[in-house]
Amino acid sequence: MTRTTWVAAVAVALALIFAGWATVTALGRDTGGAPAAAVPGDDSADAGFARDMAVHHQQAVEMSFIVRDRTQDEEVRRLAYDIANTQANQRGMLLGWLDMWGLPKIAPDREPMAWMSGHGGHGASAAASPAASGHGGHDGHGASAPAASGHGGHASAGADAPLMPGMATKSELEQLRRASGRQAEILYLRLMTDHHKGGVAMAQGCVDQCRVTLERDLAQGMVDAQESEIALMTDLLAKRGAKPRG
Structure with missing residues (x-):
């Protein structure tokens, strides 16, 4: 077992423990103090956000573990650890809520981000993903494997399209896995900046549409934290003579 695989396994275990805590916590709260009978429906924004953001977060964790093995720079490694830890924990909460609501964690018959009515659904934030808009050049144009995402194979416009806006292809x-040192740092910071931009758009959609108070609060926290990290990553790129894509 490689170091990356081992660390990822530990993160998943921690996320599952955190999910259990989140479920217990959520059981004591509801959509604004009312009885816990107000369970979101399967086609609600609450359920859609929980499913899609869990997938989105999973890739952020993966990229962060990759770069920690590809550079010795402490600033980037510390940022990657913080992102992996935070997003693994949040992913555990989202999956825990789906369990609590008795809803499936995957919806292979549903387009990703279709719950974002009024926010344009899957295509609305395409600009957040350079790969989706034809940007990216040498950075590649592949797609995250749908089978690993829990969304089936319907989300990609082609084999090289990202699953959701902001997600790396x-x-x-693969480029990040092959890169090292400064090259890996710059690629990671660019990919994660795109990833955060897509995540912020999704989280804002939940802030605007979700009905469960605890979930809206979590989404607002994501918006605030990821916007702050985007600014930090822009500074880190500038220190390396680079800038975000797009």
Whole structure:
């Protein structure tokens, strides 16, 4: 077992423990103090956000573990650890709520981000993903494997399309695995900046549409934290003579 695989396994275990805590916590709260009878429906924004953001977070964790093995720079490694830890924990909460609500964690018959009515659904934030808009050049144009995402194979416009706005493509992940040192740092910071932009758009969609108070609060926290990290990553790129894509 490689170091990356071992660390990822530990993160997953921690996320599952955190999910259990989140479920117990959520049981004591509801959509604003009312009885816990107000369970979101399967086609609600609450359920859609929980499913899609869990997938989105999973890739952020993966990229962060990759770069920690590809550079010795403490600033980038510390940022990657913080992102992996935070997003693994949040992913555990989202999956825990789906369990609590008795809803499936995957919806292979549903387009990713279709719950974002009024926010344009899957295509609305395409600009957040350079790969989706034809940007990216040498950074690659692959797709995250749908089978691993829990969304089936319907989300990609082609084998090289990202699953959701902001997500890295398969070939971009491969490039990150092959890169090292400063090259890996710059690629990670660019990919994660795109990833955060897509995540912020999704989280804002939940802030605007979700009905469960605890979930809206979590989504607002994601918006605030990821916007702050985007600014930090822009500074880290500038220190390396680079800038975000797009």
